[in-house]
Amino acid sequence: MEPISIEGTPKTPTVKFDASNGIIEIKGRSIPENSIEFYKPLVDWLEEYAKNPMEKTTVNVQLEYFNTSSSKCILDVFKKLEAIHKAKHEVVINWYYEEDDEDMLEAGEDYESIIRVPFKMIEIVE
Amino acid sequence: MSFDVQEYYSKLGVGDVILAFKGSITTDLINNVLEEVEAKLEDVDEEAKIRKKVYNVLVEALQNLYHHVEELPDNLKTKDNFEAKFGILVVTKINGSYKISCGNFITSEKIKFLKDKIDKINSLSRDELKDMYKFILNHQKLSAKGGGGLGLVDIARKTGNKLEYTFQHYAEDYYFFNLDVLIT
Numbered sequence: 319m320e321p322i323s324i325e326g327t328p329k330t331p332t333v334k335f336d337a338s339n340g341i342i343e344i345k346g347r348s349i350p351e352n353s354i355e356f357y358k359p360l361v362d363w364l365e366e367y368a369k370n371p372m373e374k375t376t377v378n379v380q381l382e383y384f385n386t387s388s389s390k391c392i393l394d395v396f397k398k399l400e401a402i403h404k405a406k407h408e409v410v411i412n413w414y415y416e417e418d419d420e421d422m423l424e425a426g427e428d429y430e431s432i433i434r435v436p437f438k439m440i441e442i443v444e
Numbered sequence: 445m446s447f448d449v450q451e452y453y454s455k456l457g458v459g460d461v462i463l464a465f466k467g468s469i470t471t472d473l474i475n476n477v478l479e480e481v482e483a484k485l486e487d488v489d490e491e492a493k494i495r496k497k498v499y500n501v502l503v504e505a506l507q508n509l510y511h512h513v514e515e516l517p518d519n520l521k522t523k524d525n526f527e528a529k530f531g532i533l534v535v536t537k538i539n540g541s542y543k544i545s546c547g548n549f550i551t552s553e554k555i556k557f558l559k560d561k562i563d564k565i566n567s568l569s570r571d572e573l574k575d576m577y578k579f580i581l582n583h584q585k586l587s588a589k590g591g592g593g594l595g596l597v598d599i600a601r602k603t604g605n606k607l608e609y610t611f612q613h614y615a616e617d618y619y620f621f622n623l624d625v626l627i628t
Contacts, residue, residue, distance in 0.1 A: 328475070328478075328479070329475070349478075351510055383499060386594035389581060390581060390584075390585075419493070419496060420493075421500070421602055424574075432581070432582050
């Protein structure tokens with residue numbers, strides 16, 4: 319499977335999806351007006367990956383900002399990962415948040431309560 | 445007498461004005477506003493926590509405008525020289541708090557939905573807002589425009605303050621909706 323590698327912009331995150339090592343990364347800002355356009359290829363990729371995933375999939379999400387339009391798309395990404403986890407493959411979601419950013423921690427906890435995949439909340443201390 | 449948008453706009457600039465804009469709400473405008481406000485908040489060395497909240501609220505407020513601005517019919521637009529997709533946005537700092545005011549035209553049929561939604565949000569506790577957010581997140585599909593019905597809930601959650609609003613009659617079936625958000 320071809321990996322996904324997208325450079326970040328002021329409104330969209332850096333994305334690296336690699337099927338050969340099972341590492342999925344989303345970093346930066348996600349505040350586009352229409353997030354579906356951006357996330358649709360990512361969700362499609364995961365759907366394909368789910369057919370033959372690695373024994374372990376590691377997901378690193380490190381967002382500085384995301385808007386509510388992105389929040390639903392991120393949930394769609396997580397739902398694809400949940401399906402992989404349900405099929406008895408190991409999946410762990412590392413949710414990074416900056417020191418003292420309670421809003422971002424809470425956003426991670428919201429997802430954790432909806433998605434049945436183990437989450438790790440990781441504070442980035444400067 | 446119809447509501448005077450220009451006069452209203454000029455009165456919003458009380459306190460330390462960080463940004464004031466009236467005109468077309470476009471993607472470019474949103475990008476410029478976000479860049480400018482972010483730079484200004486960094487200049488004044490605002491606390492990271494507050495800076496992020498202001499930025500987050502601004503993103504949602506601008507994108508609400510972008511998605512929901514109602515175009516006035518030509519006869520009204522030319523009368524007062526309103527640009528297409530006209531909206532206003534004013535960010536001020538008053539007594540250590542940030543205030544974000546935004547406004548746009550809407551038709552009367554949308555008032556009830558919006559008013560009910562804001563009143564509902566304002567009646568909820570912090571935990572109830574969290575539940576509402578999670579429910580909408582998990583159960584409502586994104587519209588074709590990319591809106592998710594979460595913007596106002598998110599603003600209320602992040603600020604912890606009530607959303608203040610007015611609907612002022614402008615002309616014919618058109619009203620001017622103004623929303624004030626305080627970040628304390």
